[in-house]
Amino acid sequence: DVKVTQSSRYLVKRTGEKVFLECVQDMDHENMFWYRQDPGLGLRLIYFSYDVKMKEKGDIPEGYSVSREKKERFSLILESASTNQTSMYLCASSLPLLAESPTNEQYFGPGTRLTVT
Amino acid sequence: TQLLEQSPQFLSIQEGENLTVYCNSSSVFSSLQWYRQEPGEGPVLLVTVVTGGEVKKLKRLTFQFGDARKDSSLHITAAQPGDTGLYLCAGVDSGTYKYIFGTGTRLKVLA
Numbered sequence: 001d002v003k004v005t006q007s008s009r010y011l012v013k014r015t016g017e018k019v020f021l022e023c024v025q026d027m028d029h030e031n032m033f034w035y036r037q038d039p040g041l042g043l044r045l046i047y048f049s050y051d052v053k054m055k056e057k058g059d060i061p062e063g064y065s066v067s068r069e070k071k072e073r074f075s076l077i078l079e080s081a082s083t084n085q086t087s088m089y090l091c092a093s094s095l096p097l098l099a100e101s102p103t104n105e106q107y108f109g110p111g112t113r114l115t116v117t
Numbered sequence: 118t119q120l121l122e123q124s125p126q127f128l129s130i131q132e133g134e135n136l137t138v139y140c141n142s143s144s145v146f147s148s149l150q151w152y153r154q155e156p157g158e159g160p161v162l163l164v165t166v167v168t169g170g171e172v173k174k175l176k177r178l179t180f181q182f183g184d185a186r187k188d189s190s191l192h193i194t195a196a197q198p199g200d201t202g203l204y205l206c207a208g209v210d211s212g213t214y215k216y217i218f219g220t221g222t223r224l225k226v227l228a
Contacts, residue, residue, distance in 0.1 A: 004159075033216075043160075043205070043218045090159050097209050097216055104209045105150050106216060108159030 003027070004109035006091050012115045019078040021112050023091030031094045032074035033106065034058075034066060036087040043090070049074055050096065081116045088113050121206055121219035129225045130196055138191045138222045140206035147209065149189045151180055154203040196226045 007022035025032065033048040035058075045058030047066040055066050063085060067075045074093075078085055092106040124139045140149065148167045152160035164173050166182035166189055173180045177200075179192040193200055206219040 042221055045215070092159075094216070097214055104148060104216065105162050105165055106160075106207070107162065108152075111157070111159045113157070 004091055004093055004107050006089075006109040006112050008112050009110060010113050010115075012117065013078075013081050014117055015082060017078075017081050017116075019081050019114065019116075021076040021078075021089055021091075021114070023074045023076070023093075023109055024072055025074075025091075025093035025107070026072065027093065027107070028071065029093035029107075030071075030096050032068065033092040033094075034064075034074065034076045035090045035092065036060070036085075037090055037111075038087050046076065081114075083116050086114060086116045121208065121217060123204075123206060123219040123222045125222060126220065127223050127225075129227065132197055132226055132228050133195050134226075136193050136196060136224070138193075138204055138224070139188065140190070140219050141188045142208075143187065144211070145186050147186070147211070149182060149186075149206055149208045151189070151191055152205045152207065154205065156202070160203075160205055193224075196224075198226045198228050200224060201226050 004025045013019050031050050034046040035043045037043050044060050046060055046064050047055055047058050049055045049068040052068055052071050065077045089112045091109040094106045097104050122141050148165050150165050151163045153163055154160040164180050166180055169184045169186045171182045177194045181190050204222045210217050
């Protein structure tokens with residue numbers, strides 16, 4: 001079974017703090033993703049990585065950065081946390097995404113509920 | 118950009134009832150995935166449909182991919198409280214190669 005783990009289930013941070021969210025997958029997947037999920041807004045892609053040290057901005061990268069030094073680990077960094085970054089953060093991994101591939105499944109971690117006060 | 122519209126957006130039913138959730142697009146997808154997300158957890162993959170007209174069953178859940186591969190449906194027979202959650206369809210946008218998620222259907226099954 002694919003397993004994606006996230007470092008914390010719940011996190012409370014103060015405005016202005018630097019926050020690190022860690023994600024580890026054990027299936028040797030090339031792709032890793034960070035999403036945030038907010039009521040009424042669905043899943044929004046923050047950043048994704050298709051290989052070690054490679055990253056691409058998603059739909060809402062502002063205020064975030066990422067790091068992928070090893071294939072199995074993808075970190076999301078909030079440089080200076082703000083209250084509007086209070087959200088559920090979800091990490092996912094997958095094989096390379098191909099438009100004609102039948103194997104585009106993503107595998108998610110349990111999520112980190114971050115509260116910034 | 119391809120969009121995946123799901124309907125209904127919300128559904129509250131009694132235990133034992135049947136229901137169908139729809140996932141529609143104006144574009145063709147090579148495959149579609151269905152996920153269920155329980156409150157406070159990450160989405161869990163339920164199934165992938167690949168071939169136009171394909172039907173897959175997972176216990177009381179029946180998934181169908183439209184003949185033209187532009188839409189999909191999820192039918193639940195005799196819903197149970199454990200089916201409660203957010204159901205998401207998803208697939209690869211063939212124009213941008215981005216993985217996109219549907220708008221979601223939030224299901225609540227009352228005991």
